[in-house]
Each structure stands twice: as structure tokens, then as C-alpha cells.
Amino acid sequence: IDITKLRSATEGVITVDPGYKNTGSCESAITFLDGEKGILRYRGYSIEELAEKADFLEVAYLLIFGELPTKEQNDKFHDDIKAESIVDEDVKKILDAFPKAAHPMGVISSLTSALTAFNPSSVNVDSEEDMYKSVVRILGKFPVLVAWTFRKKEGLPLDYGDNSLGYVENILKMMFVKPNGEYTQNQILVDALDKLLILHADHEQNCSTSTVRIVGSSHAGLFASLSAGISALWGPLHGGANQAVLEMLEAIKADGGDTKKYMAKAKDKSDPFRLMGFGHRVYKNFDPRARIIKKAADEVLGDLGIDDPILDIAKGLEKEALEDQYFVDRRLYPNVDFYSGIIYRGMGIPTDMFTVMFALGRLPGWIAQWREMRLRKEPIGRPRQVYIGETAREFVPIEKR
Ligand code: ACO
Numbered sequence: 001i002d003i004t005k006l007r008s009a010t011e012g013v014i015t016v017d018p019g020y021k022n023t024g025s026c027e028s029a030i031t032f033l034d035g036e037k038g039i040l041r042y043r044g045y046s047i048e049e050l051a052e053k054a055d056f057l058e059v060a061y062l063l064i065f066g067e068l069p070t071k072e073q074n075d076k077f078h079d080d081i082k083a084e085s086i087v088d089e090d091v092k093k094i095l096d097a098f099p100k101a102a103h104p105m106g107v108i109s110s111l112t113s114a115l116t117a118f119n120p121s122s123v124n125v126d127s128e129e130d131m132y133k134s135v136v137r138i139l140g141k142f143p144v145l146v147a148w149t150f151r152k153k154e155g156l157p158l159d160y161g162d163n164s165l166g167y168v169e170n171i172l173k174m175m176f177v178k179p180n181g182e183y184t185q186n187q188i189l190v191d192a193l194d195k196l197l198i199l200h201a202d203h204e205q206n207c208s209t210s211t212v213r214i215v216g217s218s219h220a221g222l223f224a225s226l227s228a229g230i231s232a233l234w235g236p237l238h239g240g241a242n243q244a245v246l247e248m249l250e251a252i253k254a255d256g257g258d259t260k261k262y263m264a265k266a267k268d269k270s271d272p273f274r275l276m277g278f279g280h281r282v283y284k285n286f287d288p289r290a291r292i293i294k295k296a297a298d299e300v301l302g303d304l305g306i307d308d309p310i311l312d313i314a315k316g317l318e319k320e321a322l323e324d325q326y327f328v329d330r331r332l333y334p335n336v337d338f339y340s341g342i343i344y345r346g347m348g349i350p351t352d353m354f355t356v357m358f359a360l361g362r363l364p365g366w367i368a369q370w371r372e373m374r375l376r377k378e379p380i381g382r383p384r385q386v387y388i389g390e391t392a393r394e395f396v397p398i399e400k401r
Contacts, residue, residue: 014384021281024205026213026378030063030368031204035282040289042202043067051292056197057081057167060364063202064135064371077136082163084140088118091145095152104149104356105234111145112138113227123221125374134222135367143167146360147174150353168194171360176348189347192300193357196340199289200358202365206281208232208239212366213373214381222370229366230359236276239337239362242354245277246341249310252317257309259317267326277338278321279330289336297339297346306346314342 017023032041040047043062050059054068061069061077069077094114098107115138116123122134148158151174161174169190177183203209212229216222233239252262266275280287301308318334321327337358344354 014386016386019281020205020210025210025381026205026373027376028204028369028372029066030372031202031365033204033282035280035284038283038286038288038291040203047199047288048292051195051198054198055166055168056194056201056361059198059201060139060367063364063368078167080132080136081140081167084137085144085160085163087141087144087148091115091118092148092158095148095158098152100153102153103234104153104353105230105240105359107149107152108145108356108359109227109230109234111149112142112223112230115141115145115223116221119223122223125222128375131222131371131374135371138223138226138367139363142363143171143174143360146356147171149356150175150349153350153353166190168197188300188303192296192343192347195296196293196343196357197361199292199336200340200361200365202362202368205369206238207235208362209366209369212370213378216370216373217378217381222367225370226363226366229362233359233362234355239355239358241276241335242337242341242344242358243351245314245337246310246345246351246354248276249313249317249342252313253309257313259313259320262317263320263324267324275317275321275327275332277334278327279332280335283333283335284331286333287335290334290338293336293339293343294334297342300343301346304346308342308346310345311342314338 015023030043032044033039042050042059043066045054045062045068050062054062057078058069058074061067061074091111091114094111095107098110119137122137125131125134144160147161151158157179159174159177161170161177163170165173165185169185172189172193173183173185205213208229211232212225215228216225236244248262252259255261262273262275265271265273266278297311301311318338321332321334327333340358341351341354344357345351349357
């Protein structure tokens with residue numbers, strides 16, 4: 001079918017598909033997902049292999065440009081990103097204006113949008129060269145904004161890190177370097193963060209990615225589109241689930257660790273409570289990322305010598321859910337966020353920063369999807385509706401209503 005010909009209500013049928021459960025919004029060559037078989041591939045490479053063998057920057061390059069980089073391409077990409085890692089000093093004034101209690105997702109979304117104001121030329125991207133500039137600019141500046149958001153909240157002085165380090169190593173240093181400059185690199189944490197970021201790097205047309213594509217389809221700039229995507233990610237039914245999972249596990253622990261009570265709550269239709277970190281719109285047998293992350297959680301906490309009772313509650317909940325008819329019938333399995341928060345916690349990252357870390361990982365995916373949408377010259381996103389309101393009515397003056 002030539003979909004461009006189905007232009008109006010008079011020419012074609014309008015389908016109503018709340019939540020777009022069966023509606024494809026685009027054609028894409030970036031991420032392949034088979035929810036029945038639990039397969040996830042970036043540009044044809046399995047997530048298992050990428051998480052094991054590649055680093056985050058290589059995966060970012062792969063997602064954005066379609067091929068794994070050669071050593072030279074990788075070095076140049078990293079150099080170009082490093083050259084863009086300085087953030088305008090005035091951005092600090094915006095950061096200062098936020099109250100201490102501000103949620104980091106609100107802060108990072110605002111700062112990302114503000115980058116458009118500091119880089120007005122980034123809005124007009126007419127060539128691949130312009131796009132490349134915006135891509136390396138945001139990959140350079142976003143980790144700085146993440147680290148600054150974290151440090152501001154923690155009351156720590158802001159830091160630019162050390163550009164001689166690897167991309168992920170530098171993120172950790174920017175976040176955790178002490179005010180006196182002291183910092184010890186922990187390879188276990190670097191590897192764990194690298195893996196987590198890879199697992200989150202893209203997931204085809206989810207809520208935040210669709211948001212980035214639809215905002216970008218109006219030819220709003222990359223940074224404005226990303227800022228909208230970050231806001232979409234914030235919600236507890238999407239990226240905010242990693243924060244919600246940990247809060248739920250902590251509540252269960254504080255309540256005596258009775259997982260059965262919370263299982264019953266999740267099944268009770270008169271109770272809005274859902275088991276956070278369970279269920280997925282597309283994965284109906286297992287989430288391949290959850291498998292990798294569960295193993296990583298065990299390894300990381302083991303390597304760090306952390307014995308976290310929260311991990312035991314999580315495992316108990318998972319076991320019970322897998323044997324429970326309600327969850328089996330609805331094919332609800334732990335998703336990627338069920339275990340990610342436990343690892344972030346082990347790394348010393350506060351709960352309300354979890355979704356920001358997710359955004360850091362998803363950044364290359366959003367960029368790749370935005371770039372693909374622009375290169376394919378996709379039309380502006382503009383869904384139709386089926387109107388169910390009043391038919392034509394006569395206006396009644398206010399004194400007669
Ligand atoms: N706990 C209890 N019941 C659930 C859960 C859950 N976590 N998830 C779905 N259900 C139930 C629903 O109540 C519904 O039951 P019903 O058929 O008896 O009415 C059925 O399972 C289907 O649920 P939907 O909401 O229709 O499924 P949908 O595909 O629209 O939602 C979603 C997927 C949003 C992920 C959902 O499973 C959920 O809310 N999970 C918890 C939040 C979460 O973990 N989000 C992270 C998603 S992954 C990510 O963004 C990286």
C-alpha cells in the first residue's frame with residue numbers, strides 16, 4: 001500500500017489503536033525486536049554479544065551510523081565528542097535556579113532543551129555534516145549535564161572530569177570525584193555501567209523514542225526533540241520504572257519483606273498497585289536484557305562485596321511471579337528495569353538519578369532514530385482521530401445557560 005496516498009478521512013479508513021498496540025509508525029533499520037522469542041538486535045548484532053564484547057561508544061556509533069566503527073573511526077568519533085564536552089558557563093546559572101528538591105529528570109530535560117538556546121545553529125540541520133555536529137555535540141555535553149545535575153543535588157562542586165579517560169570512565173569520574181580531586185577508578189563499576197548503558201541504548205519505537213521522532217518530525221532541533229523524549233521517559237510506566245522498582249522493593253522490605261502481600265495487591269483489580277518492573281508491551285516470554293542484567297547484578301554486587309537484602313526480595317518476587325497463574329496468564333515477566341536499580345544502588349547512585357542514567361544510555365538510540373527519520377525525510381507526525389463528541393450545537397449566551 002502506498003501509505004502516502006491515504007491522506008484524509010475522505011480518502012481512507014482511519015484506524016483507532018489506543019497505545020498503538022498494532023500500529024507501526026515508521027520503517028526502521030536500527031533495532032530488531034521479537035517479543036515472542038525474546039530477541040533484541042541492534043543493526044543485526046545480538047544484544048547478548050554487544051553487551052559482552054563491545055563498549056558503549058562503539059554501540060552508539062553502530063546505532064547512529066549503521067556499522068561497527070573501525071579503530072580509526074572510533075578514535076575520531078571519541079575525539080570529536082571530547083572536543084564538544086565543554087558546556088557554556090551560563091548553563092550553571094540555570095542549574096542554580098532549580099530548587100534542591102527538583103527531580104533530576106526535570107532538571108536534565110530542561111538543561112537539554114536549554115542547549116538549543118546556547119547553540120542556535122543546531123536547529124537547522126540540512127546536511128549530514130550539520131547532523132554530525134549536533135550528534136557529537138550532544139554526546140559530548142549530555143554526560144556533563146548528567147554529572148552536574150547529580151553533583152548539584154549532592155551539594156558537590158561541578159567538574160568537567162578528565163578527557164584522557166574513556167567515555168564511560170569519564171562519566172563516573174565526573175560524578176564521583178571528591179572536591180579535593182581525589183578519585184580511584186573502579187573497573188568493576190566502569191564495566192557494569194558500560195553494560196547497563198548498552199542494554200538501554202535503543203528499543204525501537206517505545207514511548208520516548210516515538211516522542212523524539214514525532215517532535216523531530218516538525219523539524220524542531222535535535223536537543224529539543226531529546227528533551228521531549230527525556231520527559232516521556234520520566235513516567236513510571238516507562239523509564240521511571242527503575243526508580244519505582246527500587247522504591248517498591250524498599251517498601252516491601254520496610255513492611256517486613258512479605259512479598260506475597262504485594263503479589264496479592266498487584267492482582268487485586270480494585271487496587272491500582274502494579275508490580276513495578278514486571279510486564280512489557282512487546283516482550284511476552286522474557287526480556288533478554290533482564291536476563292543479562294540479572295546476571296550482572298549478581299556479579300557486580302558479588303565483586304563489590306555487597307550483600308543487599310533488596311536483591312533477595314527481588315529474586316523472591318520474581319520466583320513467585322513466575323509461578324503465579326495471574327502473571328503466567330498475562331505473560332508478565334521481569335523487564336530490564338527490575339534489576340537495573342539494584343546495580344545503580346550498588347554503584348552509589350541515588351534512586352532519583354536512576355532514570356537519568358537510563359536517559360544517558362538511551363541517548364544514542366534517540367539520536368539514531370531522529371537521524372534516520374530526518375534522512376528518510378519522513379513527513380510530520382500527525383495522527384488522526386475518530387471524533388466522539390457532540391454534533392453541531394447552537395451557542396447559548398452565558399446568561400441563558
Ligand atoms: N503488575 C500487575 N498487573 C499487571 C502489570 C504489573 N506490572 N502489568 C500489566 N498487568 C496486567 C494489567 O492489569 C492487565 O490485566 P487485565 O488484562 O486483567 O486488565 C494486563 O496485565 C495487561 O496489562 P496492560 O497494561 O494492558 O499491558 P500493556 O502492554 O499496555 O503495558 C506495561 C505494559 C506499561 C509495561 C505494564 O506491564 C506495566 O505497567 N508494568 C509496570 C511498569 C513497568 O515496569 N514499566 C517498565 C516498562 S519497560 C521500560 O520502559 C524500559
